[in-house]
Amino acid sequence: MASGMELAPFRQWQDFFPGTDRFAKPDIKDLNRWNNRVISNLLYYQTNYFAAAVLVFLIVGFMNPLGMVLGGAVVTLVFMGSVWAGENKAVIKNFKKKNPSLFIIIVLGASYFLLSLCGGVMVFVFGITFPLL
Structure with missing residues (x-):
């Protein structure tokens, strides 16, 4: 190592x-x-x-490979966005320094919110396209 x-x-x-x-x-x-x-x-x-x-x-x-890939992609994108925002926006950078635990909770909450939106969309798309098959 x-x-x-x-x-x-x-x-x-x-x-x-x-x-x-x-x-x-x-x-x-x-x-x-x-x-x-x-x-x-x-x-x-x-x-x-x-x-x-x-x-x-x-x-x-x-x-559930699709859900796993989708979940991994959403969490990665939200994390990358939070890192970018933390480096380029002074307000977010200060908030991140003062409240690191709360910042992580917000990132996880945003990931959960986006995953629930994507999951709902995927169920909707599957519900429409499945009868067509």
Whole structure:
């Protein structure tokens, strides 16, 4: 890997996805400890999480390839548009610096809105063209 980074090894399935005996109720009163626990878990099992995400992505891609391509294209275009706007518009750049989490939520919301519009259009077009076949 680049610059001394190493890929974390795969952990055993029983260790990664345990039964209920391995789970403990988090202490909501100690948020710092809970945060450290989540970060440690993500770092320790990062390769397992990545493999699970790729597997789910492939399954959904095989079940609905058009939706997956359309969704990927919309999210990519919205993200690229937000990066362009953040670099070229001072108001958006300042907003992005002051509220990065809110900016990401807005980008995801815009992606969801456009996907719902495209999904509705695709259902409408399919509903009209399917009887013609």
